[in-house]
Amino acid sequence: MNARDEILxxxxxxxxxxxxxxxxxxxxxxxDDLDDAARLETFVDRLVDYKAEVTRCTPDTLAxxxxxxxxxxxxxxxxxxxxxxWLSAYPGTAVADGPQPLTVSxxxxxxxxxxxxxxxxxxxxxxxxxxxxxxxxxxxxxxPDHHVCVVTADQVVGGVPAAIRRLAPTRPLTFISGPSATSxxxxxxxxxxxxxxxxxxxxxxx
Amino acid sequence: MSExxxxxxxxxxxxxxxxxxxxxxxxxPQLRANLHKATHTIRNKRARVVDELPDxxxxxxxxxxxxxxxxxxxxxxxxxFEAAATAAGATVHWARDAAEACEVVTGLxxxxxxxxxxxxxxxxxxxxxxxxxxxxxxxxxxxxxxxxLIVQLNDDQPSHILVPAxxxxxxxxxxxxxxxxxxxxxxxTDEPRVLAEAARLHLRRKFxxxxxxxxxxxxxxxxxxxxxxxESEGNGRMCLTLPETLISVVGVEKLLPSFTDxxxxxxxxxxxxxxxxxxxxTSMWTGVTPGDGPQNVHIVLIDNGRSATLADEVGRQAxxxxxxxxxxxxxxxxxxxxxxxxxxxYPGPIGAILSxxxxxxxxxxxxxxxxxxxxxxxxCYDVCPVRINIPEVLVHLxxxxxxxxxxxxxxxxxAMKAMxxxxxxxxxxxxxxxxxxxxxxxxxxxxxxxxxxxxxxPMSAWTASRxxxxxxxxxxxxxxxxxx
Numbered sequence: 001m002n003a004r005d006e007i008l009x010x011x012x013x014x015x016x017x018x019x020x021x022x023x024x025x026x027x028x029x030x031x032d033d034l035d036d037a038a039r040l041e042t043f044v045d046r047l048v049d050y051k052a053e054v055t056r057c058t059p060d061t062l063a064x065x066x067x068x069x070x071x072x073x074x075x076x077x078x079x080x081x082x083x084x085x086w087l088s089a090y091p092g093t094a095v096a097d098g099p100q101p102l103t104v105s106x107x108x109x110x111x112x113x114x115x116x117x118x119x120x121x122x123x124x125x126x127x128x129x130x131x132x133x134x135x136x137x138x139x140x141x142x143x144p145d146h147h148v149c150v151v152t153a154d155q156v157v158g159g160v161p162a163a164i165r166r167l168a169p170t171r172p173l174t175f176i177s178g179p180s181a182t183s184x185x186x187x188x189x190x191x192x193x194x195x196x197x198x199x200x201x202x203x204x205x206x
Numbered sequence: 207m208s209e210x211x212x213x214x215x216x217x218x219x220x221x222x223x224x225x226x227x228x229x230x231x232x233x234x235p236q237l238r239a240n241l242h243k244a245t246h247t248i249r250n251k252r253a254r255v256v257d258e259l260p261d262x263x264x265x266x267x268x269x270x271x272x273x274x275x276x277x278x279x280x281x282x283x284x285x286x287f288e289a290a291a292t293a294a295g296a297t298v299h300w301a302r303d304a305a306e307a308c309e310v311v312t313g314l315x316x317x318x319x320x321x322x323x324x325x326x327x328x329x330x331x332x333x334x335x336x337x338x339x340x341x342x343x344x345x346x347x348x349x350x351x352x353x354x355l356i357v358q359l360n361d362d363q364p365s366h367i368l369v370p371a372x373x374x375x376x377x378x379x380x381x382x383x384x385x386x387x388x389x390x391x392x393x394x395t396d397e398p399r400v401l402a403e404a405a406r407l408h409l410r411r412k413f414x415x416x417x418x419x420x421x422x423x424x425x426x427x428x429x430x431x432x433x434x435x436x437e438s439e440g441n442g443r444m445c446l447t448l449p450e451t452l453i454s455v456v457g458v459e460k461l462l463p464s465f466t467d468x469x470x471x472x473x474x475x476x477x478x479x480x481x482x483x484x485x486x487x488t489s490m491w492t493g494v495t496p497g498d499g500p501q502n503v504h505i506v507l508i509d510n511g512r513s514a515t516l517a518d519e520v521g522r523q524a525x526x527x528x529x530x531x532x533x534x535x536x537x538x539x540x541x542x543x544x545x546x547x548x549x550x551x552y553p554g555p556i557g558a559i560l561s562x563x564x565x566x567x568x569x570x571x572x573x574x575x576x577x578x579x580x581x582x583x584x585x586c587y588d589v590c591p592v593r594i595n596i597p598e599v600l601v602h603l604x605x606x607x608x609x610x611x612x613x614x615x616x617x618x619x620x621a622m623k624a625m626x627x628x629x630x631x632x633x634x635x636x637x638x639x640x641x642x643x644x645x646x647x648x649x650x651x652x653x654x655x656x657x658x659x660x661x662x663x664p665m666s667a668w669t670a671s672r673x674x675x676x677x678x679x680x681x682x683x684x685x686x687x688x689x690x
Contacts, residue, residue, distance in 0.1 A: 002300075003300040003301055003302050003306060004288075004300040005297075006302060007246050007284075007339050007458065007507070007509045007513065008281045008284065008303060008515075010212075010287070010509065010620050011280050011281045011284075011458070011509075011513050011516060013210070013211065013513070013515065013517070014211060014275075014513045014516035015278065015280070015524075016279075019277075019278040019279070020278055020509070021274040021277070021278040021279075022274065023271070024266070024271040024272050024275060025267050025271060025596055026268055027261075027264050027266055028261040028264040028265045028470065028473075029260070029261045029381075030469075034373070046483065050486075052423070052527045063620055065510055073670050089455060100300055101497070104414050104448060105414070108414060113656050121484075122486035123483070124483040124630070125483065125484065131498055135218050137497060137498035137499070138443070138446075138489075138498055139447050139448060139498075139499075142440065142444065142447055142448075143414075143448075148531035156632050157565070158352035159473070160469050160472050160484075161466075161469035161473075164465070164466060164468055164469040165466065165469070167432040169292060169427065169429075169432055169465035169490070170430055170431075170432065170492040170493075171492075171493065171495070172489075172490070172491050172492075172495045172499055173488075173489070173490040173491075174443065174487065174489055174490075174561055175472075175484070175487065175488035175489075176486065176489075177222060177482075177483070177484035177485065178489075179486065179550055180437065180438065180439050180440035180486050180487065181438050181486050182352045182402055182438060182439045183369070183438070183480065184351070184352040184353035184356070184369060184371055184402075185352070185371075185379055185398040185401055185402070186240075186243070186244075186375060186376055186398065187243070187244055187247050187248070187369065187372075187378055188398040188508040190398050190399050190402040192402075192406075193352065193402055193405070193406055193438075193439035193440055193441070194350075194409065194410070194413065194439050194440035194441045194443075194444050195439065195443055195444075195486065195487060196440075197442025
């Protein structure tokens with residue numbers, strides 16, 4: 001018998017003829033009971049708690065906010081489909097990933113990356129990227145040391161269940177809650193290990 | 207029933223009985239200080255973020271029920287997972303035990319022509335002793351989690367499943383880096399920030415150039431074929447994103463039926479584990495995504511004693527474990543002896559029920575002693591995010607351990623038998639008491655206290671960790687007769 005069939009046979013033997021399990025109670029919270037303003041306040045509070053930087057702006061002041069967040073950044077990487085309007089106040093060089101993909105060393109040379117996101121969860125201060133519009137492939141938001149992420153207010157939901165239910169499972173998904181961190185040395189938290197050491201979230205409210 | 211199914215192998219059960227190993231660990235004051243600080247810090251952080259959720263108990267009940275459902279339907283869910291992952295471009299392999307899993311992974315690495323791999327922290331690959339197998343095949347495996355890197359550089363074993371290097375303090379880590387990292391900067395200080403930066407530089411070149419990565423998975427979704435890894439440092443994202451080939455070693459019990467079930471576990475795990483609302487990074491991937499991440503994706507599903515564990519109706523709940531480590535952080539035994547005394551990749555309360563079941567509770571060495579490595583206080587059950595009733599399983603396994611040795615001589619049984627004979631007859635009992643009193647009188651005079659530190663065999667087992675009181679100067683019956 002091959003390993004697959006043998007393992008499946010073992011598991012059936014272990015379970016016996018009539019394995020059963022009780023039904024799953026799902027009466028936990030699926031969304032918060034916050035209004036839109038309070039939800040955004042919570043989102044900001046959680047991000048700040050993780051030592052992420054936060055800017056709040058309107059669609060009219062978005063380009064200005066992006067420009068300010070990228071102050072000092074000379075080489076910026078963006079996904080091929082980044083909305084043009086985001087960069088109108090940025091004076092440096094923006095290199096697009098695609099149609100010819102950038103190499104890892106191109107990404108390593110970049111000072112920062114600018115993307116959007118798919119959805120964000122306020123209660124945990126989490127942004128989720130799914131490789132969709134304005135987000136690019138996963139390496140883009142990983143190798144550069146500074147990630148600036150634009151989140152629109154309508155992308156912000158309450159908790160994790162509401163976020164999960166908005167996502168397509170088979171896309172490559174990255175949940176980001178603050179900059180990379182470690183607590184491996186005497187449990188002292190150090191922000192910034194291998195992932196971007198700076199995370200800047202720009203929230204756009206209309 | 208469990209006797210009919212083969213047990214697991216690998217780093218699950220060391221040779222020494224738990225009390226022998228514990229005595230050695232208890233003699234290390236630095237270790238105890240580090241453990242006390244670590245376990246108390248994390249358990250307090252956990253309590254704060256758990257209290258924040260009004261529906262925490264409902265999430266625990268849901269998590270527990272989902273895992274029970276997974277176990278009841280494990281064969282069909284595995285087949286479903288295999289089909290979904292395969293359709294998404296992954297190749298699924300199966301391994302009966304540790305040796306077979308190592309063989310499969312080594313073969314896959316060899317096929318790529320690489321002689322170097324980067325690794326994401328994974329309990330499953332430690333369990334099967336993959337690094338040793340790769341080394342024997344001439345393949346260098348580099349652990350990329352900071353704590354795992356520290357432990358690996360020092361040729362040591364992890365002592366905690368979440369913070370594996372918790373037995374070291376900062377100056378010991380500085381010394382390990384300076385002596386063993388090769389490219390450690392000169393004049394390295396023991397500031398955690400400086401040490402983390404040194405590890406970042408050391409690993410960055412490897413991340414950017416490695417062709418093959420090896421990971422485990424926190425969850426595997428049957429419905430979609432998706433794998434999920436939770437981490438903090440970004441080393442996981444590096445390994446899961448940049449190499450061409452990704453090999454993930456996954457225990458068969460890691461399945462969840464549907465993608466939506468993650469909404470429960472992504473709330474339970476980070477809060478129970480690191481005491482954070484959410485860990486910095488969670489990655490999910492389903493087979494191959496053209497143009498994004500590894501294009502050669504393998505998944506190795508391992509049994510290694512899990513089916514034998516599933517066969518025990520009381521003990522199978524140990525397979526619900528999501529490796530958060532909350533039980534370690536509240537355990538009065540773990541807090542004092544640390545992880546090494548358990549001699550398994552799974553230490554602490556969960557290890558005390560998981561390791562003996564995976565290897566067989568009657569196996570020689572530590573296995574038969576682990577169910578006794580507990581005070582049965584129940585703190586582990588209270589914090590377990592999937593409500594594993596660890597004390598219940600401990601008592602159940604104690605019975606199995608005793609049954610396995612029934613009929614063989616033991617100090618405890620000899621003493622009990624003698625006691626039974628004496629106490630079986632009132633006059634015999636009274637005479638024995640009088641004899642004991644008379645016999646101990648000179649002893650009491652010499653000792654000047656009514657306690658004995660060490661009794662002869664078979665009672666020496668009792669006095670190994672306790673004082674024995676001397677018989678009272680007068681029995682209750684004698685006192686009653688004298689005063690009434």
